[in-house]
Amino acid sequence: MLRGCAMENTEQARTLREYLAAEDWAALRRHFESLPVQDIAAALAEVDEAEEAVELFRQLDSEQRPQVFSYLTPAFQAGLLESLSNQEARFLLANIFPDDLTALLERLPHETLEQTLKLLSADTVKQVIRLLGYPEESAGRLMTPHFVSVRPDWSIEQALAHIREESEKGETVNVIFVTDAGGRLLDAVKLKRFILTPPEKRVDTLIAEQAISVPAWEDREEVVRQMQHYDLEAMPVVDKHNVLLGIVTIDDVMDVAEEETTEDFQKMGGVGVLNLSLRDARPSLLYRKRVGWLVLLVFVNIFSGAAIAYFEATIEAVIALVFFLPMLVASAGNAGAQASTLMVRALATGDVTAADWLRLWGKELAVSGALGITMGVAVSLIGLWRGGPEVGLVVALSMFCVVVMGSMLGMLLPIVLARFKLDPATASAPLVTTVADIFGITIYFSIATAILGVTPPGG
């Protein structure tokens, strides 16, 4: 993911394209070698001509190529696989990490997927099929099956020799897993503890009582939570017999945390989950993800219209009331959006839980009451000026009621959703605002009808 340094990336892309145009291969390779692979990936993403980007990618040496590939966007990766020769693609796929491979295959369109599977070795295909067998967004999909494990009855010296040998194959070895003969997880031990312990001691002297792990079918959001909670660099993933299957590493988790937050943002904005960068999303996809809520909410808004129709007599009698309609309705929605945003985020970070509702309910009542009084006083002056004392009273009272109502609605809706095991983020600003509108209109005109003494509707 390229972040915040787009100008630099554009600059880099220009430099690369100049070398390419001049066919100065030596300079291009030297330049590539001086750049971190993440920056190469970011620069390639800024090359608009697909053919040029492929040509530049081809100039990378065999060590950088799989690494750069791992940092490209799924769309770019798919395009690249189609443009490369079978031999090039085969080399590439054989050299990327298994978890990156799973992530890639997950996102490839069907036609490309079939082609790509043919390029993999039988063993790799077996492994990929096993990984893709875990539920979507589960720990199993996220994990890499490569890890270093040692036995409890080995000496530290034996263990270190084994670790050296394994890590030459390129695995992560900050954390070493201790498993029994059946592969069952006993503990995760930091590499530095192996280095600090006298070589003749046994591995089981390093084992603590508390081995933290997650089952392969665990939701990835829960994996993120636990890794953050326990400050883990690598989370062991086990099957139901506690056999170690793989590990989830911290860099995967940071990406997942970002994706999950983006999903929450999109839901809160009343947009379906994109699962794609806004940059790469086609207008047709964006249309589909947005039209649902918009149309649904229009039909919900028929109730707002109906409420207005019901109070037509009141409106016709005191047309000045319409002047305050947008203000009151908007305030109800705004207070609701504030309360729901606070609640959705606090639920997502675990700051509060649905079980806290009673405590939160009382607090929200106090806060929204104070807000309602402030807003009521502010708006009574406008009411007084525009419509006289009676209208001022109607407007102030209505404002107080709609702000409290909107806030309580915004606070309760996410909690109710969480209680029913639904995603609290579904309580989007548009949804809360629209529901608050209906109540707001009804409250406003009811109060107006009562105080201004208009013949009650239908009466």
Place this chain on the structure above:
Amino acid sequence: MLRGCAMENTEQARTLREYLAAEDWAALRRHFESLPVQDIAAALAEVDEAEEAVELFRQLDSEQRPQVFSYLTPAFQAGLLESLSNQEARFLLANIFPDDLTALLERLPHETLEQTLKLLSADTVKQVIRLLGYPEESAGRLMTPHFVSVRPDWSIEQALAHIREESEKGETVNVIFVTDAGGRLLDAVKLKRFILTPPEKRVDTLIAEQAISVPAWEDREEVVRQMQHYDLEAMPVVDKHNVLLGIVTIDDVMDVAEEETTEDFQKMGGVGVLNLSLRDARPSLLYRKRVGWLVLLVFVNIFSGAAIAYFEATIEAVIALVFFLPMLVASAGNAGAQASTLMVRALATGDVTAADWLRLWGKELAVSGALGITMGVAVSLIGLWRGGPEVGLVVALSMFCVVVMGSMLGMLLPIVLARFKLDPATASAPLVTTVADIFGITIYFSIATAILGVTPPGG
């Protein structure tokens, strides 16, 4: 931070309180020893009686105490410091990590801060003052000044002996920093590479060309971005002469990423940044953080009222128009909230930048045009049914216009803010909705006045 496992924490808290009530100290200590420190902290947070929580904390052994303390919320920490004896507090503060200490002191209320500083050693006070000298939310505030560094001319064996010695003091040693005699950063090398290299080789054989670092005054959000971009476990922080001052570790960064996202959520919801958990925030703080935008937006909404007053003649002539007002105004706001949410999040993750505005503008126009047509058709049927063909036409045309207008507004506002180096998240759902309201009302009644041939206002 306690996340998603509140029931378990409540359970744990109950168990702990039972041991306490029974004064079964041996069992309580055994139980504490079987729990990860993060879970102890989470359980203590669930103990409602402050005195009980302090008493439980006192029963922790001297190794667990500073660790558990680091995972408590700032409010809990402050309370604890006041309840403990000076001797206990002094031991605690001497044994927590320097970055945790800085974070604690940053958040203490003034009275407690003075008391606390008296408990620290002169050296620590000096260190703290230096760290607090860096700007708020900078890399300097986030870093720990403890790290392991080796010289390039040492042998690997020498370096490993030094690393062993240093890490017995309890530092993080997954990444070792190579510095010259003046303390200037040459490179960061993973610990595993030291273990894999023959002991007689020199350290400088491990150095690559690209040492990534950030200056101490760099914004912490940028630190998060770079660590995520380069998949770093520890980011070196340097002064302007490239002298290594400290390191920011991945677990700090995950917490910062979460806090920054929470800030974005709160701004998007039209709430001031809380900088405190919703659980701990007092109603008076919540009131202050919310009242500003609410009152401000009421006054912005006077323009909506003014627009309605301007078209009073039209409304009086065709009162049925009021029926559609909430629907149209809400749709403009909803489309705007969708567009701004997508844009704010994409700008925050670096998925798009302000420089992409032209590409995004065209895309949004296409998407919102399609949305407008869909919504216009949907609502024309309601218009036809409620008010006849002319009203149907007015409503359909207005819907198209307000959806396009709202979307473009929601998309452009965050970009304009970003261009002026302001936080795009200020383009909150409430703000976008309110501004869209004003335009929506004006558009709707202008179209109605024109098509229905009502005497133009004032005419």
